[in-house]
Amino acid sequence: xxxxxxxxxxxxxxxxxxxxxxxxxxxxxxxxxxxxxxxxxxxxxxxxxxxxxxxxxxxxxxxxxxxxxxxxxxxxxxxxxxxxxxxxxxxxxxxxxxxxxxxxxxxxxxxxxxxxxxxxxxxxxxxxxxxxxxxxxxxxxxxxxxxxxxxxxxxxxxxxxxxxxxxxxxxxxxxxxxxxxxxxxxxxxxxxxxxxxxxxxxxxxxxxxxxxxxxxxxxxxxxxxxxxxxxxxxxxxxxxxxxxxxxxxxxxxxxxxxxxxxxxxxxxxxxxxxxxxxxxxxxxxxxxxxxxxxxxxxxxxxxxxxxxxxxxxxxxxxxxxxxxxxxxxxxxxxxxxx
Amino acid sequence: xxxxxxxxxxxxxxxxxxxxxxxxxxxxxxxxxxxxxxxxxxxxxxxxxxxxxxxxxxxxxxxxxxxxxxxxxxxxxxxxxxxxxxxxxxxxxxxxxxxxxxxxxxxxxxxxxxxxxxxxxxxxxxxxxxxxxxxxxxxxxxxxxxxxxxxxxxxxxxxxxxxxxxxxxxxxxxxxxxxxxxxxxxxxxxxxxxxxxxxxxxxxxxxxxxxxxxxxxxxxxxxxxxxxxxxxxxxxxxxxxxxxxxxxxxxxxxxxxxxxxxxxxxxxxxxxxxxxxxxxxxxxxxxxxxxxxxxxxxxxxxxxxxxxxxxxxxxxxxxxxxxxxxxxxxxxxxxxxxxxxxxxxxxxxxxxxxxxxxxxxxxxxxxxxxxxxxxxxxxxxxxxxxxxxxxxxxxxxxxxx
Numbered sequence: 037x038x039x040x041x042x043x044x045x046x047x048x049x050x051x052x053x054x055x056x057x058x059x060x061x062x063x064x065x066x067x068x069x070x071x072x073x074x075x076x077x078x079x080x081x082x083x084x085x086x087x088x089x090x091x092x093x094x095x096x097x098x099x100x101x102x103x104x105x106x107x108x109x110x111x112x113x114x115x116x117x118x119x120x121x122x123x124x125x126x127x128x129x130x131x132x133x134x135x136x137x138x139x140x141x142x143x144x145x146x147x148x149x150x151x152x153x154x155x156x157x158x159x160x161x162x163x164x165x166x167x168x169x170x171x172x173x174x175x176x177x178x179x180x181x182x183x184x185x186x187x188x189x190x191x192x193x194x195x196x197x198x199x200x201x202x203x204x205x206x207x208x209x210x211x212x213x214x215x216x217x218x219x220x221x222x223x224x225x226x227x228x229x230x231x232x233x234x235x236x237x238x239x240x241x242x243x244x245x246x247x248x249x250x251x252x253x254x255x256x257x258x259x260x261x262x263x264x265x266x267x268x269x270x271x272x273x274x275x276x277x278x279x280x281x282x283x284x285x286x287x288x289x290x291x292x293x294x295x296x297x298x299x300x301x302x303x304x305x306x307x308x309x310x311x312x313x314x315x316x317x318x319x320x321x322x323x324x325x326x327x328x329x330x331x332x333x334x335x336x337x338x339x340x341x342x343x344x345x346x347x348x349x350x351x352x353x354x355x356x357x358x359x360x361x362x363x364x365x366x367x368x369x370x371x372x373x374x
Numbered sequence: 375x376x377x378x379x380x381x382x383x384x385x386x387x388x389x390x391x392x393x394x395x396x397x398x399x400x401x402x403x404x405x406x407x408x409x410x411x412x413x414x415x416x417x418x419x420x421x422x423x424x425x426x427x428x429x430x431x432x433x434x435x436x437x438x439x440x441x442x443x444x445x446x447x448x449x450x451x452x453x454x455x456x457x458x459x460x461x462x463x464x465x466x467x468x469x470x471x472x473x474x475x476x477x478x479x480x481x482x483x484x485x486x487x488x489x490x491x492x493x494x495x496x497x498x499x500x501x502x503x504x505x506x507x508x509x510x511x512x513x514x515x516x517x518x519x520x521x522x523x524x525x526x527x528x529x530x531x532x533x534x535x536x537x538x539x540x541x542x543x544x545x546x547x548x549x550x551x552x553x554x555x556x557x558x559x560x561x562x563x564x565x566x567x568x569x570x571x572x573x574x575x576x577x578x579x580x581x582x583x584x585x586x587x588x589x590x591x592x593x594x595x596x597x598x599x600x601x602x603x604x605x606x607x608x609x610x611x612x613x614x615x616x617x618x619x620x621x622x623x624x625x626x627x628x629x630x631x632x633x634x635x636x637x638x639x640x641x642x643x644x645x646x647x648x649x650x651x652x653x654x655x656x657x658x659x660x661x662x663x664x665x666x667x668x669x670x671x672x673x674x675x676x677x678x679x680x681x682x683x684x685x686x687x688x689x690x691x692x693x694x695x696x697x698x699x700x701x702x703x704x705x706x707x708x709x710x711x712x713x714x715x716x717x718x719x720x721x722x723x724x725x726x727x728x729x730x731x732x733x734x735x736x737x738x739x740x741x742x743x744x745x746x747x748x749x750x751x752x753x754x755x756x757x758x759x760x761x762x763x764x765x766x767x768x769x770x771x772x773x774x775x
Contacts, residue, residue: 080472084465180556191556192511193460193486195493283461284493287486290460294419329417329455333429336455337418 063312070218074211082210083282088315088322089214089221090279095303095314095321096228097271102300103308104232105264106244108161111168113296114175115145115269117286119276121179124194124286125187134199134281138220141277142270149269153262172296176288193287217278224271229311231267240264272299305347307354316355320347403477404717409710410450412470414463415483415506417455424483426689427506427699428453431481433686434703444710452476458483460490467491471500478503478722481702485509485556488521496520501723503709504702504751508557510564513749515727522726524705524742524751525698526660526773528557528609528634532564534658534755534772535607535632539577543630547579549603551594551618553610554583561609561634579603584614595621599629609634616647623651631655635755640665641692644760653762658755658772660740661701665692668764674734701735705742705751708733739771 073085094116101107119141126132126140152171159167179188188194201212231237242250243257251257280286298321306317324343328336351358403410417425432451439448452474456463463482470476478501482488485507492512495502502521505512510530512523539546550565552558562581566574580601582594595618598606606629608618615637622631633655637643640663644652662669669675678700682691689696710717712725729744729751736742742751754773758765 078472080468083468087461087465191485191559192489192509195489197493279461283464283490285460285464285490287460287490289458289484289486292420292457292459295459325418325455325457333417333453333455 066315067222071215074207074214079208079210082208082214084322086210086214086217086282087279088318089217090275090282091299091302091318091321092314093221093224093275093278094272094299095306095317096225096311097268097275098299098303099306099308099311099314100228100232100240100271101264101268102303103310103313104237104240104244105261107261107265108165108300109168109265109268110165110296110300111171112268112272112299113291113293114168114171115149115272116276116279116295116299117175117179117291118148119145119273120280120286120290121188121194121276122273123277123280124196128194128196129187135216138274138277141273145273146266146270149266149273150262152269153265154258156265157258157261169293169296173293175291176293179288179291189287191288193285193290195285198284199281213282217282220274220278224274225311228267228271232311236260236263301344305344305351305354307351307356307358309353310356310360313354313356316359320355401477401718402475404447407447408450409444409447409717410452410474410476411478411480411706412467412474412476413451413453413480413482414456414466414470414487415453415481416458417453419457419459421458421484424506424695425455426693426695427481427483427702430682430686430689430696430699431703433689434681434700437681437685438707444707445715449707449710451480456487458487460486463487463490464494467494471495471498477717478719480504480706481506481699483507485511488512492518492521499719501719501726503722503726504705506698506702508560510560515747515749520723522723522744522749522751524702524744526750526752526755527564528560529564529567530750530753530773531635531658531755532561533568534757536565536568537772538656538658538757538769539605540573543605546577546605546630547601547603548577548605548607549580549582549598549601549629550578551582551584551591551598551606551608551610553614554585557636558583558609561607565607584610586614588614590621591617592621595627596625599625599627603629605630605632607632607634608637610637612637612639612642613646615643619644619647619652619655623648633657635659638663638758638765639692639694640667640764649762652760655760656757657760657765658757659765660737660752660755661694661697662735662737663694663765664697666764668766678735697735701733704733704735705729705731737767 074082094112098109098112101109122141122144123134123137126137127134156164156167180190198209199213200209201207239250239255239260242253242255243260247257302317302321303314305320306315307313324340325336328339331339413428415424415428416422428451432453435449435451443449452470454466454470456466467479470479479495480503483506488505488507489511492502496518499520505521505523506525508528510527512521550562552561569577580598580603582598584591584594591614606622608615610618615633631654635657638657638659642665662672662675664675678697679691682689682696708729708731709722709726712728713721727744727746727749729742732741737756739756740752740754744751754771756767756771757769758767
């Protein structure tokens with residue numbers, strides 16, 4: 037069974053028949069390794085793994101929005117911040133257990149995303165990008181505002197205690213948070229993938245590639261587009277909550293405007309047209325700055341830029357697309373030998 | 375095969391155990407030849423101007439290491455980029471502690487970055503020395519015995535101005551003009567706290583702010599003058615400080631002009647405004663300004679300049695941050711010297727809270743003084759008045775040394 041979303045959802049016919057590498061089985065070893073990670077690496081690496089999963093969730097949201105519905109957002113850092121602050125405030129002010137804050141931030145971000153997405157629909161392409169970027173730029177100032185200061189803690193932010201493993205399990209707090217994050221990420225990935233594979237994904241692709249035809253087929257374009265925005269905001273919000281739990285600290289400086297742009301960079305580099313591209317994009321965001329910083333103190337961003345340009349030039353559909361293509365080549369070689 | 379493996383494993387583990395026993399026992403990050411120190415700062419991103427601090431400090435430690443280090447140990451400063459983003463600070467500090475195994479953390483830049491790792495470092499009992507932040511939350515030795523600060527906070531500085539006013543101009547009508555940012559808020563809060571609610575109500579007659587995107591500050595200055603204030607406090611940096619000085623002069627307003635230490639660079643702020651127009655401005659500070667000609671023949675300044683030229687030639691000799699980084703590095707060296715051969719984290723912390731030194735680039739009379747119940751290093755400052763050419767120190771040291 038090969039339906040539309042199983043393939044690379046790219047408009048030109050040349051791509052539509054190719055079965056993606058990820059399908060059927062490739063996710064299994066990835067998941068097994070991910071689950072076993074706490075037995076293999078140090079707590080510090082686990083912490084990095086947790087951050088990577090957080091990023092992957094945001095990028096998944098952006099993939100839904102940008103890859104499938106064709107809208108560009110430069111403001112997802114704002115939803116990431118919203119989720120983080122909801123979690124931090126609920127934990128410190130209302131003594132809500134950390135896990136119970138996730139549904140709250142999911143619902144709030146979904147609602148805010150929908151409310152923001154609805155009028156923003158009138159803005160196409162660049163204009164939507166600018167409108168959302170305004171959101172990202174305003175976020176740090178907003179968080180420092182006098183009226184909100186009693187809740188947000190102003191510049192100093194909110195600090196809270198790291199959740200320990202429950203039931204006195206003999207594992208470190210880092211391992212527990214990692215597993216918790218992995219669990220939530222896996223669930224959201226499955227939900228997101230099913231959305232994209234099904235009716236909704238097809239509707240979004242149709243709207244993106246041929247809005248008039250989609251309308252003629254009875255697709256409610258306004259609703260689907262703002263829903264895509266809302267769902268991607270939900271992903272960013274939950275990621276923000278998980279990020280706050282693992283870092284145990286939120287502050288306006290954590291959500292600098294550039295963060296939103298970095299999210300879009302990660303989504304593009306990971307691969308906008310596949311549901312597992314976000315994982316690679318997240319690794320890029322998490323690890324490449326560290327590597328370039330180790331390479332050169334003064335020119336780390338120049339190296340980063342070069343890597344970014346190279347990957348965009350050499351991998352048109354992101355890392356996920358490149359792997360797909362490589363897989364195709366390997367299969368052809370194997371097929372020729374057989 | 376299996377037995378071979380077992381034998382091999384046993385042999386290997388014995389070999390390693392023997393090696394470990396042969397070495398002297400040192401805490402993490404310390405060997406006979408090295409002291410490993412960790413730091414994060416914004417080497418990239420919008421705040422990367424502060425990236426000069428780790429660079430000047432690395433240069434300083436290079437000089438020190440060439441001269442033999444401290445008791446034969448070289449200082450190895452590992453400075454990582456956190457782009458001023460707290461989650462990145464947490465990640466990098468965990469790397470420094472857990473992977474690189476540094477002995478302690480030194481001079482992290484920024485309020486939020488320092489707060490983000492304070493709990494972690496204190497729970498692991500790792501010294502967080504000399505936080506590079508202007509907020510007043512650091513130095514709380516009761517709650518965070520492993521975190522200590524040397525530089526005075528913005529609020530400390532604000533308190534000094536208030537003390538000066540109380541003494542010399544008790545009936546002042548004060549106008550506050552600050553940047554709409556974190557530092558500006560700290561100054562305003564500090565002034566109001568030092569005055570107390572009643573005095574603040576009586577003294578402060580006008581307040582205005584500017585955004586870093588404002589092209590001019592003319593309208594704010596004019597409306598502040600219209601308030602009838604006879605004393606003007608300004609917190610600003612670079613061009614906003616210059617513009618304010620010029621406008622105040624041009625409209626013929628002659629208030630008692632107090633300028634925060636952030637905007638006192640002679641070549642960077644006062645010269646562009648016009649030295650003549652800056653005459654009479656007062657401020658308070660604790661470091662020697664490298665742009666101020668009065669230090670040209672000062673031994674401390676000459677040593678600093680020679681060091682800059684030889685070890686950090688690409689750094690600006692007009693940048694006060696390079697004086698700051700140099701002074702903090704010297705304070706660290708003093709701390710480590712006091713430790714002698716006992717470089718346990720406990721002793722490093724104990725010595726960091728046992729300083730009483732006057733460093734060459736501190737203003738004459740200012741000392742770094744800490745104790746087990748005093749985690750604020752520099753609390754005193756000196757008032758200075760601009761005479762059209764240089765900052766002239768006047769009056770006694772304000773605040774406790």
